[in-house]
Amino acid sequence: MFQSERRERHREAVESLLSTGAAYLCDADNRPVAGTALRPGLAARFRMPAGRTVTFTDLVRGEVSFASDDLEDFVVWRSAGAATFLLANAVDDVDMGVTHAIRGEDLLSGVPKVILLLEALGVEPPVYAHLPLLVNAARKKLSKRRDDVSLGDYRARGYLPEAMANHLALLGWGPADDVEIRPMSEIVEQFRLADVNRAPAFFDTKKLEHFNGVYIRALSTEEYLRRSGPWLGERATWPPERTRPEVLEALAPVVQEKVRTLGDIGRYVDWLFLEDPPEDADSWKKAMGSEQAPAVLDDAIATYAEAGWTPEAAHAAALALAERHGLKLGKAQAPIRVALTGRTVGPPLFESMVLLDRAEVLRRLRNARARLGASR
Template identity: 40%
Template sequence: MSTRVRFAPSPTGLLHIGGLRTALYNFLFARHHGGSFILRIEDTDQERTVPGAVENIIEMLRWVGLEFDEGPHVGGPYGPYVQSQRLELYRQQAHLLVERGSAYYAFDTPEELERMREHQRRAGIAPKYDRFSMRNSFTLPPEEVRRLLSEGAPAVIRLLVPLDRQICFHDLIRGEISVHSRDIDDQVLLKSDGFPTYHLANVVDDHFMRITHVIRGEEWIPSTPKHILLYEAFGWEPPQFAHLPLLLNPDRSKLSKRHGDVAVEDFRRQGYFPEALLNFVALLGWNPTADRELFTLDELIASFELTKVNRAPAIVDRNKLDWLNAQYLRRLPLERLARELQPYLSQLGYPEFPQTYLMRAIALLRERVNRLPEIATFGDYLFIPPRSYDWDYFRKHWHEDLPQWLEELIRVLEQTEPFHAELLQQRIREFTESRGQPLRALVHPLRLILTGKSVGAGIFETMEVLGKSECIRRLREFLASQLPIFMEYLRTAV
C-alpha cells in the first residue's frame, strides 16, 4: 500500500510554526517514500472556527513550497476534505458502534456532569465519566433509553472503554507506549448537536482516506490509546503513529504568542525567506547530519527519516533563524532580491528604483544584515538623502580646513572617471596626502555627509553605488544647508 499522510489542522487561527513543522514532516515523509500528502480541515468545533483561516493555511504552505496532492482546494478521490461536510458519515459510524456494543448513549445534563466532577474532586479522584452512576444506557432501562431517544432528548454517544486492560501501541519516534484503560475516559464520540468530537472524526477520516502514517505533535499522545480502541471497535487496521517533540522558547517555556511572533505570516511580513524558514523549521527536532545547517527542500526530502527525529523538546531560537536567513541572503540571486526589496522600499515611501541599482545596493549591504528589509533601514541613505546627522561623530573628525577641502574635493570628483571604488580611494588618498594628512582625515567626514551615519559599508564602495552626480549633490547640499547647522551645534557644544 502506498504511503499516505495528512496534515489536519483546525481552522482556529493563522498557521503557526508548530503547524508548519507538522506539515513539513508529513510532506517530507510522503515525498521521501513516493506517497501522497493530503490536507484535511478539522472544523468540527464550529465555535472556534476563524474566517479566512483555511485560506491562510493553504497560502502559507504554498509560500514555503509545500503543495498538497489532495485537499479541499485541489480535490481528490477521498473527499470531501472538510469535516463539517462529512457529518453523516460520522453519525453512521457512531451508531454502528452502539449497535456493536462498543459505544453507548448518555443523557446527562451539564449540571449533572458538573456535580459528578465536583463529587470526584472532593473524594480526591481525578474527574472521569462514571458510567455506573450517571444517566446512560447502563443505568437506565432499555425502554427508557428508547423513549428518550424517540422524544429527541439531548444525548451523546460515548466510547465504552474496557475496565481492566493495557492498551499498547508502537510510536515510530518513541518506541512502545502502554496505557492502562483505567486512565482513559469514556470519551464522547458524537455530541448532542450531531457533530463528532475530534476522536471519532479523526479515526473515521484516517480510515476512509486510507492514511498509513499519522505524524502529529506530542500533545496527542494521550489521545492515541482512545484511537486504538476505536480502530479495534470498528475492526480496522490502525495506521502507524509518530509523535513529534514539543517546541519551546529559549527559556524552555511552551512556545506561544506571549513570547513573540509564532505565525508563519508574521515571519513572511518581517522579511524572512521561505527557504530559510523551512530550513529552520526542518531542524527543530531533526538534523540529517551534524556538519551542515543549510539544506534545499530536495535534500531534506532525500534525507528525511522519522526514526531520527529527537524525542526531546526542540528550542525555537530566533538567533539561529536570523543566521540561517542571512546565509540565504548572501546566496540568493541579486535579481530575485531586487524584485523582493522594492515592495519594502515602497512601504517606507521611497521611490521606485531600477533593478540594476537595487542589485548593486543589495550586493553592497547584504553581508551586514540578516533580513532583506533591513537593507531599506540600515542602508536608507542609498535610497534617500540623509535626514539627520550624527553631529557628535562629525565633531570628532572636524577641522577648520574641512569646508575648503570639501569644495576642492567636489572638483576632484567631477574629474574622476570611471567613478569606481578603487579609483575613488586612490584619488582621495592623493588629495589628503598632498595636504599632509592621512586618508582617514577625509573618510570619516565623507561618511557622515553622504550617509548621515558613523557606520556602514565601505565609503568608496558606497560612493560608487550612489554615483557621481548624487555624491556631488549631497556634498553641495551639506555645505549649503547643513554646515551652518553644525557650526551652530559646535558653538553651543563648546
C-alpha cells in the same frame, strides 16, 4: 468545513459503537440513558474498557503504554448533534487511508483513546510519531499569543521560503554529516523519523536569520533584485519617483552580502533616494561626538569638491584625509558616512557615495557641518 460535511459518516461510526456496546448514550448530567439510537439532547460516550494496557510503538518515542483504568469514558457525539474532534479525526483518517499520524507530543496522551476507538470499529490504527514541541528562548512552548509564529509575518519581513523550510526541517532533527544548510531534496533524502530528537526543539530566530542571509547571498543578482521588489517599491520609505533602478542594480552585489532579510534592504539604500539622509540620533552622536569631526567635515568638503568621482579616487582621498588628521580610515570616514547616509552602518561608503551626484554629496556634507556647528 470538511468534517461538518461528513457528519453522516461520523454518525454512522457512532451508531456502530452504540450497537456493539462500545459506547452508550447519556444526558446533560452524564447519566447513562437506555437505548442505542441517537436522538436530540443526548450525547454518546465511549465506554473505556477496564484493566487494559494500551501499548504502541511511536517512531520517535519508542514503546509507549497507557493503562485504561487511568482514562475516563469520553464523549464521541455531542448532544447538539455533531461528532467530537477525536471521533471525527479518527474516522476521517481511516477513510482517507492515512498510514502515519505525525504530530506534536502534546497530543500523545490522546493516542490510547484513538487506538481503543478504532479497535472497537474494527480498524487498524496508523503508525504514530510524536514530534518534540517547539520552544522559545525562555524554553517555553511557542504560543501564537506571545511569540512570533506567523509565517506570513516572516514573509512580510523578507524571509525566504527556502530558508524558513530549511530551518524548520532541523527543529528536532539533524543530518548525519552536520551540514545544516542544504537543498530540501537532500533533507528529504536523509530525513528519518527515527532520528528525531525527543527533547523540545528551540526555534532560534538568530539561526533563522543567519540561514536567510546565506540563502540571500546565494541568489543571482537578477533573482535578488526580483525578490527585493516589494521592499524597493510599494514598501519603500522614499517616493517611488526618486527610485533609480541603475543605482539599485549597481549596489545589489554589495548590499546582498550584508543583509540578513530582504526587509533590511531599505536601510542600506534609502539614503540614496531620500531628499535628505534619514536621522539616527545614536549614529549622529557616535560619529559627530569627537573633537575631530568638524575639521574632518571641513576637509571632506574641500577634498571631494576636487577629487575624482570613482570609488578608487574617493577611497584614496579619504586615506589622505585620515593621514592629515592622524586618524585611522574608519574614524575619519565615520562623520562622512553619517553626513551622507544618516547611519554608521551601511554599504561600502566609496562604492555607494559616487552613485550620488557630487553636488548632492557636497550639499549633505555642508548641511552636516552646519548642524554640527550649530550644536556646539
